[in-house]
Amino acid sequence: MAELTWKSTGDRRRSTRAWRVRGSAVTVAVIVLAVLLVPPLVQLDEQAVDLAAKLRQPSLAHPFGTDDVGRDLLLRCVYGLRVSLLVGVVAAVVATVIGTAVGAAAAASGGWFDRVVMRVVDLFSSVPHLLLGIFIVAMFSPGVWPVVVSVGLTHWLSTARIVRSEVLSLRSRPYVDAAISGGASRLRVAVRHLLPGVLPQAGLAAVLMVPHAIWHESALSFLGLGLPTHQASLGTLVQSSRGPLLAGDWWPTLFPGLCMVIATLAIAGLAGAWRERLNPRRRSELML
Numbered sequence: 001m002a003e004l005t006w007k008s009t010g011d012r013r014r015s016t017r018a019w020r021v022r023g024s025a026v027t028v029a030v031i032v033l034a035v036l037l038v039p040p041l042v043q044l045d046e047q048a049v050d051l052a053a054k055l056r057q058p059s060l061a062h063p064f065g066t067d068d069v070g071r072d073l074l075l076r077c078v079y080g081l082r083v084s085l086l087v088g089v090v091a092a093v094v095a096t097v098i099g100t101a102v103g104a105a106a107a108a109s110g111g112w113f114d115r116v117v118m119r120v121v122d123l124f125s126s127v128p129h130l131l132l133g134i135f136i137v138a139m140f141s142p143g144v145w146p147v148v149v150s151v152g153l154t155h156w157l158s159t160a161r162i163v164r165s166e167v168l169s170l171r172s173r174p175y176v177d178a179a180i181s182g183g184a185s186r187l188r189v190a191v192r193h194l195l196p197g198v199l200p201q202a203g204l205a206a207v208l209m210v211p212h213a214i215w216h217e218s219a220l221s222f223l224g225l226g227l228p229t230h231q232a233s234l235g236t237l238v239q240s241s242r243g244p245l246l247a248g249d250w251w252p253t254l255f256p257g258l259c260m261v262i263a264t265l266a267i268a269g270l271a272g273a274w275r276e277r278l279n280p281r282r283r284s285e286l287m288l
Contacts, residue, residue, distance in 0.1 A: 024269030094152030099159025
């Protein structure tokens with residue numbers, strides 16, 4: 001009886017996990033299609049200001065309603081999601097490249113260099129990401145690239161730790177010892193044996209970083225330090241909706257916020273499935 005209960009519980013967990021992954025994959029696919037197909041078909045500049053249609057509630061003509069100058073909020077959310085995803089993906093790639101290079105160099109060199117690098121990582125980790133990001137973007141005018149630089153320079157620390165730990169584990173493998181004993185140089189060992197082993201973990205770190213980067217961009221834009229207010233992003237849409245929200249108009253805030261939450265949860269769901277595939281022990285625990 002206990003064995004049957006254990007099996008049924010494991011089946012339910014596997015079924016729930018499978019449906020969660022499918023839902024995340026479908027959501028990400030819909031988002032990608034929307035941000036790739038809608039902007040070329042409908043130019044945002046073609047949305048003329050229509051003050052007579054401002055702040056209309058959601059309807060068949062405007063499923064998300066209109067903003068405070070009469071523009072369709074659904075189209076602006078698609079454009080905003082496109083910009084936020086661009087910033088998130090590029091910033092995640094930048095942070096992953098920096099973290100992978102630093103972590104691999106520290107683990108491969110070892111000794112005093114490894115200790116110094118990790119103390120620098122600990123020093124930067126003690127500063128809140130948002131505070132450091134505000135300091136970086138404050139030195140530039142609002143735009144996409146200052147936000148990308150800000151996120152990239154503040155989010156590589158966790159990747160550096162992950163890659164360093166993975167490289168230290170790979171260095172103890174017999175095939176690495178055999179390559180070193182055979183006279184292979186450090187560069188050859190790093191390129192042929194260590195780097196391929198850390199790429200899956202680095203890729204996973206990049207995917208997990210995308211939702212965090214999207215929220216980071218939104219926070220900076222909400223504070224007026226990220227993208228300029230005329231450029232649609234999820235952060236600027238929420239920032240520009242503060243006035244209507246105080247007046248009781250809820251939809252200019254709700255729908256950009258929902259887009260942000262749904263996109264980040266979908267990406268995180270796919271990243272979680274990837275993490276379970278890379279970690280067999282974790283996957284077996286989930287099946288119990």
